[in-house]
Amino acid sequence: MSRRRTGTENPSRTEWPKVGVVVLTWENYDEASDCLASLEGVSYPNMEVFVVDNGSEDGSVERLEREFEWCTFVKHDENVGVTRGNNAGIEAALDDGSEYVLLLNDDTIVTAGFLTPLVLTAERNPDTAVVGGVNYRASTGEIHNAGASFSTLLGGQTFLTDERKHDEPYPVDYVPTCLALLDAEFVADNEVLCEEYFLGMEDVDLARQAREAGRDVLVTPDSEIFHRLGATSSKSPFAVYHRTRNRYQFAKRHLEGHERRVFLGAFLLWRVTSCLQWLADSDREKLRAVVKGIADARTGERFRSYEELSEP
Numbered sequence: 001m002s003r004r005r006t007g008t009e010n011p012s013r014t015e016w017p018k019v020g021v022v023v024l025t026w027e028n029y030d031e032a033s034d035c036l037a038s039l040e041g042v043s044y045p046n047m048e049v050f051v052v053d054n055g056s057e058d059g060s061v062e063r064l065e066r067e068f069e070w071c072t073f074v075k076h077d078e079n080v081g082v083t084r085g086n087n088a089g090i091e092a093a094l095d096d097g098s099e100y101v102l103l104l105n106d107d108t109i110v111t112a113g114f115l116t117p118l119v120l121t122a123e124r125n126p127d128t129a130v131v132g133g134v135n136y137r138a139s140t141g142e143i144h145n146a147g148a149s150f151s152t153l154l155g156g157q158t159f160l161t162d163e164r165k166h167d168e169p170y171p172v173d174y175v176p177t178c179l180a181l182l183d184a185e186f187v188a189d190n191e192v193l194c195e196e197y198f199l200g201m202e203d204v205d206l207a208r209q210a211r212e213a214g215r216d217v218l219v220t221p222d223s224e225i226f227h228r229l230g231a232t233s234s235k236s237p238f239a240v241y242h243r244t245r246n247r248y249q250f251a252k253r254h255l256e257g258h259e260r261r262v263f264l265g266a267f268l269l270w271r272v273t274s275c276l277q278w279l280a281d282s283d284r285e286k287l288r289a290v291v292k293g294i295a296d297a298r299t300g301e302r303f304r305s306y307e308e309l310s311e312p
Contacts, residue, residue, distance in 0.1 A: 019119060020102070022050050023036065025054070026054040029060035031107040032106040035108055036067075040070075043116065050089045051071045053074070055078040072092060074089055083194060083195045104179060105179070118181040122181060129183050130183075131175070131218050146219055150174055155266030171217060174203050190209045237309040241309050
């Protein structure tokens, strides 16, 4: 008998599908503790939280363990990246019997009712693999994203949707993994978070896998969280390296023939334009990061560390 339901009934705790919430963190006690505290107030009745620590050495994971004993902790000895880190949490959630896995950033604050609409959308749309919600900027209350789009014609450029498209669940190109509910059956049958990416593009790749499997990617506007989006290193050599490497990796994994040529041609034009600006600014670190990203994607070399990419 299918576990899918339709309608607006209010099941008992045991009838609601079990959701494993995966929160990946690294040396971020203040934000992670606020995130976990907000999860304590969630109204969804059948939820377990798995905190994955990516090798923190600042004592933050020990503090979180003491203060949030109701969570299950999965600890790595080193920073293994976003995909490997989240995959460890996904595996723990599935082993615990979760029917859905929710990926949630540790710099988010959830509302009490954020999870129920995600689950109901998935339950009422059985072909759905991934469901996202609306992320508000915690600092301003403005919408940061309500889904996102991805353009192969523009070389893999991504664009966040900064408004609700509809009052009902609607399809999007992809859902950022800061808030993404995954169907466990889809997870079991697919690679899901591909570990050929260290940081970034795992959400785009996830959506591509869903479509290749004939599944949908939706956003439900009734699910709302707040996201602390501070100053990041999105333009650092480390980020430039992964943004470059990841798009080559995506093309190798999913694109063929004319589509791949168009994608890579547009991406190279985008990167050349950036490189000319960095050359004018004498920003050699970013120029080297582009070259290393392309070379490592082509050869399958290991990921380079932040320190390696910042060396003169």
